[in-house]
Amino acid sequence: MTMERKKPRRLAVAAALVALVLAAQGFVTCGAGETQSLIKFRGSLSNATALSNWGGSADSPCTAAGSNWTGVWCNNGSVWQLRLDGMGLGGGLDLDSLAELPSLRMLSIKGNSFEGPMPEVRKLPALKSVTMSSNRFSGPIPDDMFDGMRALKMVYLEGNMFTGPMPKSLAQLPRLVNLNLAGNQIGGKIPDFPQMELQMVNLADNQFEGKIPRGLSNMNASYFAGNKDLCGKPLPPCKSSRKLLFIAIGVGVALSVLLIVGVVLYRKKSNIHEAHPVKVQRGFGAYDAGLTDAQINHQQPQMKKRGGDHQGKLVFVRSDRGRFELQDLLRASAEVLGSGSFGSSYKAALLDGPAVVVRRFRQMNKLGKEGFYEHMRRLGSLSHPNLLPLVAFFYRKEEKLLISDFVENGSLASHLHANRSAGQPGLDWPTRLKIVKGVAKGLEYLYKELPVLSLPHGHLKSSNVLLDRNFTPLLTDYGLVPVINKDHAQQFMVAFKSPEFSRSDRTTKKTDVWSLGILILEIITGKFPANYLKQGKGANADLATWVNSVVREEWTGEVFDKDMRGTKSGEGEMLKLLKIGMCCCEWDVERRWSLREAMERIEELRERDSDEEYSSYGSEGDLYSSRAMTE
Incomplete structure (x- = not known):
């Protein structure tokens, strides 16, 4: 070959090398x-x-310095990631267009308004990460949806409305590391996961059933919370039908023995002076399940025995209450008020004093004795017209007792949701407005007096708002986050059902504001936030989503509680309160109102509409454009 022929070939090779270097x-x-x-x-x-800014003066999304197109990330001069989180996007997802991006490895559209069936992500077989959390996707996920996606490691689909079984192609992804399906309605058996590098499979708050497969037995138990029919490690073991039969027989025999003993004791009328009538008061704390008579008769003597063995003393944290001893409580006539997620509550009628409420806590070992005493004394020093004061406490390592005043009128939850007798009216608009203002003032006081706590309340809901005879609200169960065991708090406390905790395992100074927003929506609509009954994360979307959907479609009076009287002259003010509630439970923490802003707007509300325009609250169209509430 002549030199003339070799020269063009060498030039071509050199040009290719230069191109590779420049690309690198x-x-x-x-x-x-x-x-x-x-x-x-x-x-x-x-x-x-x-x-x-896609297009325009920038002809290309990728430059030597990276990308100046919103949400576009580049690598080696090609589109590498699309991060379009929380942008209010909707419509279709043209994945065929994205399939023309050969270097695309990550797609994230979290916190938008996409809806409909699961997008066909298998059209993007090179993806390593897919995030479609907190949208409105629904329906079953096809079984072959993830076929061929051999590079996929991260899949985040939580906070949607998917149904049906888990697709087998998802469980069989060979390189899967993290999977989050929490807060959907997926059900059936959980398939096994054979991946060796698997780190997280979060299936909380779905409808799965049966035994957890061996490949997931070492996962955190919280990843399976909210699936009532799951069992097996890391949850309690499954019980065979044979075991259940033996248990049922044993329970039957035990009840028969107890019944015979009870009849004998009744006939002998022995020790009658030590017996105390016990009844269940329904309606106090509508969220709490009442105890059966058998549980009551079992628990009260147990409480007496432990108290007597310990010989402990009550520690009073207020100087404006009469003193009494633990034995006075144990000898008092008792009513079981309910049994909630933290323990049982009793009303004790003291012989020479007012009735008090005794609450038993067993999940309160986060602090040692000295830290616990210090925190209880801090709570006991709080004094505000809208706080139920802590009167005294009792400390044992295994359980704690908190004593407070008994409030005759019960909880806000019981007035909003309990079945009323025929002709009994519901709460009218002026009363509900009074309650909202009082709750906000009490919360504001907690923020001021407990500045070091990111969650001054932590468990704000209508069953923790008591009402006195004048329907003045009294907040209870406040300031307990520092003493409640972490896992238990995250399973049951309202603050840990917020969007920010569901999304990133964090709470902020605005998390209690989110709880206030949900409470406002509950008060004005009369609807119970049913997802509060779920354990673990992702319980924030039910009531808030319903309100958002109603006001987006067409304004009608349907959003207001039909049992609320006195609404004709106050619908404008009620509309303002609805806006306040929506802005308080805005899912984006940055856009959520601060407590100060919410307080200012709440204080401006009146019982009757004024002649002034309320332009500062926006038109109805502006009111309903807020992307409030759902993650």
């Missing part, structure tokens, strides 16, 4: 194909104003 250094920008693919993808979206 990021000097080669992506071609017109990727640009057009992204523009086409944006065209399939609705409300895409956040992507208005």
Whole structure:
């Protein structure tokens, strides 16, 4: 071969080498194909104003310095990731356009308004991470949805409305590391996961049933909370039908023995002077399940025995209450008020004093004795017209007792949700407004007096708002986050059902504001936030989503509680309160109102509409445009 023939070939090789070097250094920008693919993808979206800088003066999404297109991340001159979280996007997802991006490895559309069936992500077989959390996707996920996605490691689909069984192709992804399906309605048996590098499979708050497979037995138990029919490690072991039969027989025999003993004791009328009438008071704390008579008769003597063995003393934290001893409580006539997620509550009628409420806590070992004493004394020093004061406490390592005043009128929850007798009216608008204002003032006081706590209340809900004879609200169960065991708090306390905790395992100074917003919506709609009954995360979307959907579609009076009287002259003010509630439970913490702003708006509310325009609250269209509440 002559030198003349070799020269062009050498030049071609050199040019190729230069191109490779430039590409490795990021000097080669992506071609017109990727640009057009992204523009086409944006065209399939609705409300895409956040992507208005796609195109324009920037011909290419990728430059030597990276990308200046919103949500676009580049690597080696090609589109590598799309992060379009919380942009209010909706419409379709043109995954065929994204399939034309050969270097795309991550797609995240968390916290938008996409709906409909699961997008066909298998059209993007090279993806390593897919995040579609907190949208409105629904329906079953096809069994073959993840076929061929051999590189996929991260799948986040929590906070949607998916149904049906878990697709087998998802469980069989060979490189899967993290999977989050929490807060959906997926059910059936959980398939086994054979991956060796698996770190997280979060299936909480779904409808799974049966035994947890061996491949997931070492996962955190919280990943399976809220599935009432699951069993097996890390949850309690499954019980065979044979064992259940033996248990049923044993319980039957035990009840028969107890019945015979009870009849004998009754006939002999022995020790009658030590017996105390015990009854269950229904309606106090509508969220708490009442105890059966058998449980009551079992628990009260048990409480007496432990107290007598310990010979402990009550520690009073207020100087404006009469003193009494633990034995006075144990000898008092008792009513069981309920049994909630933290323990049982009793009303004790002292012989020479007012009735008090005794609450037993067993999940209160987060602090040692000295820390516990110090925190209880701090709570006992709080004094405000809208707080139920802590009167005294009793400390044992295994359980704690907190004593407070008894409030005759019961809880806000019982007035909103308990069955009323015929002709008994519901709470009227002026009373509900009074309650909202009082709750807000009490919460504001907690923020002021407990500044070191990110959750000054932590468990704000209508069963923890008591009402005195004048319907003045009294907050209870406040300031307990520092003493409640962490796992138990995260399973049951309202603050840990917030969007920010569901999304990133964190709470902020605005988390109690979110709880206030949900409470406001509950008060004005009369609807019970049913997801509060769920354990673990993701319980925030039920009531808030319903309110958001009603006001988005068409304004009608249907959003207001039909049992609320005196609404004709106050609908404008009620509309303002609805807006306040929505802005308080905005899912985006940055956009959520602060407590100070909420307080200012609540204080402006009146019982009757004024002649003034309320333009500061926006038109009805503006009111309903808020992306409030759902993660």
